[in-house]
Amino acid sequence: MHGTTCARPAELFTAEEQPTLLPVPGVYDVPVFKRVKVHRDFHAEVAKALYSLPECWIGQYLDVRADTELVKFYRRGVLVKVHPRQPAGGRSTDPADLPEHKTGYALRDVTTLIATCTAHGPNIGIYAERILDDRLPWTKMRTVYRLLGLVRRYGARRVEQACSLSLDLDVVSVTKIASMLERATETSTRRCRRRSATPRPDSPATRRIQLHPNTIDHRHRGEPLT
Structure with missing residues (x-):
């Protein structure tokens, strides 16, 4: 029991405060910002996916804002193209960007x-x-x-x-x-x-391995080889 309100805090919260609370906000969609070049194939690459742009932007650099839903292309702060976000390896091509x-x-x-x-x-x-x-x-x-x-x-x-x-x-x-x-x-x-780890048949290491034990003993005793 609370000394000032003369009420149980949990009961007071449930009865008066909880109904006024707003829903918990969702996770913030952190956008990606970058600068990209529009290539001769009418596409620019953003996060390993390709997006088409009109011919007038070929060879130009554009600013990009990409979140989980949309990819937006800007030129000096002016929006020039919007595409739905594609996964890595994907492609979004607007036929209108490819003039006949x-x-x-x-x-x-x-x-x-x-x-x-x-x-x-x-x-x-x-x-x-x-x-x-x-x-x-x-x-x-x-x-x-x-x-x-x-x-x-x-x-x-x-x-x-x-x-x-x-x-x-x-x-x-x-x-x-x-x-x-x-x-x-x-x-x-x-x-x-x-191959490099295996000794060649005529290598000194291989010859030492193939020597007969008696031959090695004769060498140690200074006796001639037989």
Whole structure:
């Protein structure tokens, strides 16, 4: 019993104070702020996802505010584009951002890209064609650039073999190609380490191991070898 109010605090709270309390607010959605560049494929990258923007912004840097629901692009404080937030690896493309009169130029870039891949190997070229076989092929150009990055890293011969195997399995994924090459590199490294750790048959270490015990005894006694 409270000495001043002459009431039990718990009962007083339940009867008078609790009904006036407001609901507990939800968790604050902390936004992400960054500055991004709009690339030639009409897209900018935010948190590993791609978002399209009108042609006029290609080559320009825009400010971004991204929360769990929306991604907003600003130019000097003026809102120029809004997209729904996409997960990592996702893409949000507004067809209005890709004008029809630019299709010819974009397809010309795509053709050049396929030719570049084919120069490294026929299967690499076919793989690039499969990647770009899309209604909006220029939106897949970054994936082909990643494939070319694998050529620079692992060499054309190994990427050609990986693309050939992947095409046989009808799997078109540069991520899978990268995984295949990485596993092959790890396996090759382990084999090299095992070879280097095994003494050669004609090495001094191997000859010492193969010496007969009697021979070693004769050497210690200074007697001639038999």
